Amino acid sequence: xxxxxxxxxxxxxxxxxxxGPARAEAPSAERGGRGADxxxxxxxxRAAEAPNTLDPPATDHGTMPNLKWSFSDSHMRLExxxxxxxxxxxxxxxxxxxxxxxxRLKANAVREMHWHKEAEWAYMIKGRARxxxxxxxxxxxxxDVGEGDLxxxxxxxxxxxxxxxxxxDGCEFLLVFDDGGFSEDSxxxxxDWLAHTPRSVLAKNFGIPEAALAHIPETELYIFPGPxxxxxxxxxPGGNGQVPRTFSHRMLAQAPVATRGGRVRITDSSVFPAxxxxxxxxxxxxxxGMRELHWHPNGDxxxxxxxxxxxxxxxxxxxxxxxxxxxAGDVGYVxxxxxxxxxxxxxxxxxxxxxxxxxxxxxxxxxxxxxxxPHALVQAHTRIDRAxxxxxxxxxxxxxxx
Ligand code: MN
Ligand code: MN
Numbered sequence: 105x106x107x108x109x110x111x112x113x114x115x116x117x118x119x120x121x122x123x124g125p126a127r128a129e130a131p132s133a134e135r136g137g138r139g140a141d142x143x144x145x146x147x148x149x150r151a152a153e154a155p156n157t158l159d160p161p162a163t164d165h166g167t168m169p170n171l172k173w174s175f176s177d178s179h180m181r182l183e184x185x186x187x188x189x190x191x192x193x194x195x196x197x198x199x200x201x202x203x204x205x206x207x208r209l210k211a212n213a214v215r216e217m218h219w220h221k222e223a224e225w226a227y228m229i230k231g232r233a234r235x236x237x238x239x240x241x242x243x244x245x246x247x248d249v250g251e252g253d254l255x256x257x258x259x260x261x262x263x264x265x266x267x268x269x270x271x272x273d274g275c276e277f278l279l280v281f282d283d284g285g286f287s288e289d290s291x292x293x294x295x296d297w298l299a300h301t302p303r304s305v306l307a308k309n310f311g312i313p314e315a316a317l318a319h320i321p322e323t324e325l326y327i328f329p330g331p332x333x334x335x336x337x338x339x340x341p342g343g344n345g346q347v348p349r350t351f352s353h354r355m356l357a358q359a360p361v362a363t364r365g366g367r368v369r370i371t372d373s374s375v376f377p378a379x380x381x382x383x384x385x386x387x388x389x390x391x392x393g394m395r396e397l398h399w400h401p402n403g404d405x406x407x408x409x410x411x412x413x414x415x416x417x418x419x420x421x422x423x424x425x426x427x428x429x430x431x432a433g434d435v436g437y438v439x440x441x442x443x444x445x446x447x448x449x450x451x452x453x454x455x456x457x458x459x460x461x462x463x464x465x466x467x468x469x470x471x472x473x474x475x476x477x478p479h480a481l482v483q484a485h486t487r488i489d490r491a492x493x494x495x496x497x498x499x500x501x502x503x504x505x506x
Contacts, residue, residue: 193284217294226255228277231270396501402462405438
């Protein structure tokens, strides 16, 4: 049975299970005389989302850690005007290098003024927000950001985020932190600090009477409805000038590297100098196409799937290989140096972000390596016809067509 017909059966079975009584074509874990049907309890909807887990490619082998987490399985922190959920080392234990937060702020809702130990990289998924910060020299930063825009706040730099009125009634964004142990619940909040400092100390610190502090919140606000902000130009107090390297970047304004199978935009410190610890790629793969076999020489890869569906097999040496299915809203992870591909398995364009804890983006292409190594040597390893090896492209093709 082909991959596609297997998927069809599994999808049909899941549809049946969701619609009512079980159908005859229940998900099967049987292939080529190996495996058997499943007699006991099963979650048909879950199985339908992970056909390569139920019935892995015959090339999968050995023990690999879990490399997938869905934000749908993350705890939702619901607050007045928004929500937040996170995927950290606690949800996905392999993800020690980076952690992610998915957050929604309705119009005027504020993620309150705060800082944290980790650097924060962000991608705006939908809508618009106003972001503010200052640096250690008291220089200011403020910008209104929209879909496809990035921001980066270095560790310890205080900042705020506020949803803006627009077609989306605020915004939703992805935050990525350069430490997998990050927790969104462990940031340093303005209101939390004020609530845990003696009033007399606050009064002395600001040079104001204690009576002026009568209404400070007794507990943290975190996400709360705020005032409608004015025009950006008049909203930020001045005095010490602006930060020398802007904390925001328009990723979609970058011309993509276009290939026959899709497009790639790479944003690292060479084009977004403030982003000193996070490098990113936004990858689009057309139906049937594939992010080519490759690996990275500079650390783990944290992925966020924005649209479509795909599968990734990760090769971990010692004959280890495991295939995972991903769809929009999922997180994927590739440990340092492990080989991988990402294939579009759906009818839509597959769009995902690759993130690295590194100032620069770098990858190594298997095809390019073979094309640029003496061809007789490559032939001795692969036993592929010399003419075929001679035809491999020396230029990198990050996305190949179907
Ligand atoms: Mn933050
Ligand atoms: Mn990769």
